[in-house]
Amino acid sequence: MPACRMDLADVGSPEALVKLILQAEPDLPIPVPIEDLCRQLDIMAIQDLDTDGFEGGLITDADRSEGIILVKKGVEERRRFTIGHELGHFLMPLHIPDQAGKFLCSRADMLRLKPKEGDRRQRMEVEANRFSSLILMPPTMLRRSMSGFREPDLQHIPALARDYKVSKEAMARAYVQQHGENIAIVVVKDGVLLRNYKSFSFPFITCSPGRAVPARSLLHRGPHDRGVASDFAECVADLWVDVRRGERAPKIYEQVYVQRDGCALVLLHAETVDEEEEDEERQLEDSWRVGFKAKRR
Numbered sequence: 001m002p003a004c005r006m007d008l009a010d011v012g013s014p015e016a017l018v019k020l021i022l023q024a025e026p027d028l029p030i031p032v033p034i035e036d037l038c039r040q041l042d043i044m045a046i047q048d049l050d051t052d053g054f055e056g057g058l059i060t061d062a063d064r065s066e067g068i069i070l071v072k073k074g075v076e077e078r079r080r081f082t083i084g085h086e087l088g089h090f091l092m093p094l095h096i097p098d099q100a101g102k103f104l105c106s107r108a109d110m111l112r113l114k115p116k117e118g119d120r121r122q123r124m125e126v127e128a129n130r131f132s133s134l135i136l137m138p139p140t141m142l143r144r145s146m147s148g149f150r151e152p153d154l155q156h157i158p159a160l161a162r163d164y165k166v167s168k169e170a171m172a173r174a175y176v177q178q179h180g181e182n183i184a185i186v187v188v189k190d191g192v193l194l195r196n197y198k199s200f201s202f203p204f205i206t207c208s209p210g211r212a213v214p215a216r217s218l219l220h221r222g223p224h225d226r227g228v229a230s231d232f233a234e235c236v237a238d239l240w241v242d243v244r245r246g247e248r249a250p251k252i253y254e255q256v257y258v259q260r261d262g263c264a265l266v267l268l269h270a271e272t273v274d275e276e277e278e279d280e281e282r283q284l285e286d287s288w289r290v291g292f293k294a295k296r297r
């Protein structure tokens with residue numbers, strides 16, 4: 001049965017909304033036909049947005065009987081994410097715009113992952129982003145697409161982004177969340193870290209947004225071919241993460257993917273050193289050494 005507004009009324013969270021839509025649309029193809037879905041869910045039109053400084057908008061009435069999505073002209077992949085974001089505002093009944101009947105969302109809103117505590121507007125933006133990401137890259141489908149790849153690899157990102165028709169950055173964000181390994185992806189422009197996305201248990205990244213990528217990073221040890229993921233190289237852990245005194249540092253491996261115009265992605269893969277395994281290895285090494293000595297005597 002196709003998804004309809006009536007079944008979605010009063011559902012407040014992005015996760016619950018997407019779950020209901022996917023239940024009603026079990027054969028939703030990839031890439032998700034987001035504009036068709038909008039029309040089915042009472043969006044009457046998707047129009048160009050010309051207001052400077054904004055990526056998207058939504059015009060709707062107080063009782064949300066219907067809506068018009070406004071989206072800035074530009075790259076198709078980003079446009080799709082913006083449409084998903086505005087559909088999220090439209091479907092979530094607790095999302096109330098600053099200006100009666102009109103949401104206007106900036107590029108910074110589209111990138112927001114965590115709201116400032118107590119900031120209602122930012123919380124709405126974060127929820128709209130979660131909705132867009134979940135509807136364009138449904139986790140069960142994405143995990144299925146990723147099931148063939150065991151080890152993380154930046155080469156997967158452009159391929160998955162093409163299949164799901166989303167930007168590489170939107171895919172990188174979803175990839176780190178759905179991958180079973182302990183990974184982070186850092187977004188770089190002209191050698192400066194812009195943003196980082198990390199899996200839940202990846203350690204805190206010490207290089208903050210706006211700062212130069214550490215000088216000893218693989219990023220600076222090129223040349224790297226554009227559009228080709230580099231080999232992995234191990235680096236010292238404290239290049240990227242905080243290693244507390246007395247704590248065992250994880251092993252960190254870096255991989256670089258250089259894009260156009262000074263943009264690059266850096267994948268960080270942390271492997272926790274298993275103490276027991278390390279002890280066993282040491283014991284085995286010792287026993288070999290002892291055996292070897294004994295033979296020579």
Ligand SMILES: [Zn+2]
Nearest residue numbers: 105109125128
């Ligand atoms: Zn918004």
